[in-house]
Amino acid sequence: MEKIRFGIVGTGTIAHRFANAIRNTQGAQLVAVASRTREGAAAFSKEFDIPLSFTGYESMAESDCIDAAYIAVPHSGHIGCSMLMMNNGKHVLCEKPMAVNAREAEMMFDCAEKNGVFLMEAMWARLVPGTLKMLELVADGALGDILGVEGKFCYTMDEDEMNHHIFKQENGGGSLLDVGCYGLNFASWFLGDEIEHISAEADFYNGTDCHTCVLLKYKSGAIADISSATLLKKPNEGYVYGTKGYARLERFYAPQEIILNTEDSGERRISVPYAGNGFEEQIEHFCSCIKKGLSESPVITHAHTLKIISLTDRIRKIISLEYPQDKE
Numbered sequence: 001m002e003k004i005r006f007g008i009v010g011t012g013t014i015a016h017r018f019a020n021a022i023r024n025t026q027g028a029q030l031v032a033v034a035s036r037t038r039e040g041a042a043a044f045s046k047e048f049d050i051p052l053s054f055t056g057y058e059s060m061a062e063s064d065c066i067d068a069a070y071i072a073v074p075h076s077g078h079i080g081c082s083m084l085m086m087n088n089g090k091h092v093l094c095e096k097p098m099a100v101n102a103r104e105a106e107m108m109f110d111c112a113e114k115n116g117v118f119l120m121e122a123m124w125a126r127l128v129p130g131t132l133k134m135l136e137l138v139a140d141g142a143l144g145d146i147l148g149v150e151g152k153f154c155y156t157m158d159e160d161e162m163n164h165h166i167f168k169q170e171n172g173g174g175s176l177l178d179v180g181c182y183g184l185n186f187a188s189w190f191l192g193d194e195i196e197h198i199s200a201e202a203d204f205y206n207g208t209d210c211h212t213c214v215l216l217k218y219k220s221g222a223i224a225d226i227s228s229a230t231l232l233k234k235p236n237e238g239y240v241y242g243t244k245g246y247a248r249l250e251r252f253y254a255p256q257e258i259i260l261n262t263e264d265s266g267e268r269r270i271s272v273p274y275a276g277n278g279f280e281e282q283i284e285h286f287c288s289c290i291k292k293g294l295s296e297s298p299v300i301t302h303a304h305t306l307k308i309i310s311l312t313d314r315i316r317k318i319i320s321l322e323y324p325q326d327k328e
Contacts, residue, residue, distance in 0.1 A: 004091075004287045007032035007052075007060050009081045010072035011044040014095055018070050019048045021279035027287035028068075034060040057081055061088040068290070070122070071095055074165040075172030076325065079104045082119065083111045091118040093286050097181045098122075100172040100325045102310040109302050118290050120297045121305045123185060127281040130255035130272035131189070134240065134247065138190055142262060143242025146190050147222050151183035151238035151252045154211070154229035166230055167206045170324055174208035176312055180228030182253035183238075184308050187216060187224035190240055193307050194219040202319035205231055209321055254278055 006028055008015050015033075022030045032052040035041035045053035054060040060069070061084045068091035071081045079099055082092045092112070098121035099105040112119035125131055138146060154175070157164060165171040166178055197217040202209040210231040216224040227234065238252020245262030249255040258270040275281060289297050296302050316322070 003027055003029045004290060005029055005031045005065065005067045006070055007034060007054075007066035007068075007090075008044075008070050008072055009034050009057055009060070009085070010077075011035045011040045012072060015044070015070070015072035016047075017277055018072060018279055018283075019044075019050075021277050022283055024276040024280050025283045025287070027291070028283050032060055032063070032066050057084055061085050061090060066090060068093065068118075068286070075100055075177055076165075076170060076323075079108055082108050086111045086115045086117050086119065089115060089117060091286075091290055093120055093122050093282070095122045097172075097177050097309060097312065098305055099309055100177070100323055102306060102313050103328075104325065105306050105309045109306070113295070118286075118294065118296070119302075120286055120289070120300055122282060123300050123305075124279050124282040125182060125254035126185065126189070126300055127285050128254045128272075128274060128278050129281075130249070130258060131253075133270060133272045134249070134255070134258055135189060137247070137258070137260065138240065138242075142244070142260065143240060143247065144244030146240060146242045148241035149187045149190055149222070149224040149226075149239065150241075151186045151225075152227045152234045153179040153182050153236060153253065154227060154232050154234035155179070155236075156229070156231050156233045167208050167210075169207045169322075172323055172325065173206075174210070174212075174321060175228035175230045176202075176209050176212045176315060176319075176321070178228070178230065180212055180214070180226060180315075181308060181312060183214075183224075183226035183228060184311055186238060186253050187226060188304070188308065191216075191218050191220070191222050191224055195311070198311075198314060198318060200315050200318045202321065204321075209319060212315075212319060214315055 034054040038055040041053035069085040071094040200214045202212040211229040214226045248259040260268045
């Protein structure tokens with residue numbers, strides 16, 4: 001099969017990162033972009049030398065110029081744009097979180113099955129070299145039995161950005177869905193999903209969680225400590241603790257260096273750089289799955305995506321965070 005032809009839905013920051021990354025891949029090419037405005041589509045198309053630009057998403061979905069779509073709109077638009085593309089026979093790589101709630105995720109997976117297309121959440125961090133190396137170290141017993149995980153992904157928006165969609169309930173805003181999902185995924189990679197108890201606290205801005213802290217107690221006895229924020233800066237780091245030592249990770253969800261501290265070897269630094277900006281691996285993985293005729297990724301499975309989204313649903317109930325989509 002020739003290269004997978006991609007169209008990007010949306011022209012924001014994350015779309016720019018994807019457009020830069022796809023240039024470095026072997027299995028994909030970017031041939032189209034769609035935006036709500038003609039000006040937005042034209043500017044993005046010119047910046048990345050994309051052959052086709054569409055005003056509105058329907059026209060790109062109905063065209064035969066693309067094989068797959070990358071969904072890069074705000075969270076609330078993921079289900080609509082993804083199902084539009086899938087109902088027109090297009091494969092979909094949907095930015096995380098794939099859906100606002102579990103009900104939406106189930107609808108999206110059902111739509112993919114009905115149309116015989118490939119759907120994957122763009123949890124790029126699971127596929128980068130640093131994550132793969134950390135999983136390998138844990139599997140090889142370098143840290144012994146894993147008893148704890150910590151992950152902090154916290155940033156603060158500027159004053160002139162306070163009208164951003166991340167602060168709007170109708171857009172599925174808030175820190176938990178935007179970046180807390182990285183911490184929840186990180187915990188699941190090393191501790192599984194047999195959660196015995198959840199506790200959580202949150203602070204709010206404009207009806208969205210601007211600072212959330214979650215504790216997860218597992219049946220194994222292990223504990224995960226996850227925090228996220230949109231109006232508070234914390235060190236963007238994480239830890240994996242075991243009976244034989246621990247690992248410290250800058251940008252824990254997708255590290256480029258692992259600092260390993262063990263009883264046997266002391267401190268050891270392991271360099272695990274990206275191939276580019278970190279998105280290349282997920283693009284290649286997505287394309288490889290399609291070329292193999294798979295119905296879902298064997299790494300970022302439908303079941304795993306649904307478990308994490310269901311977990312955010314449970315946490316949102318604890319902190320009393322509701323979205324309009326929850327009542328539909």
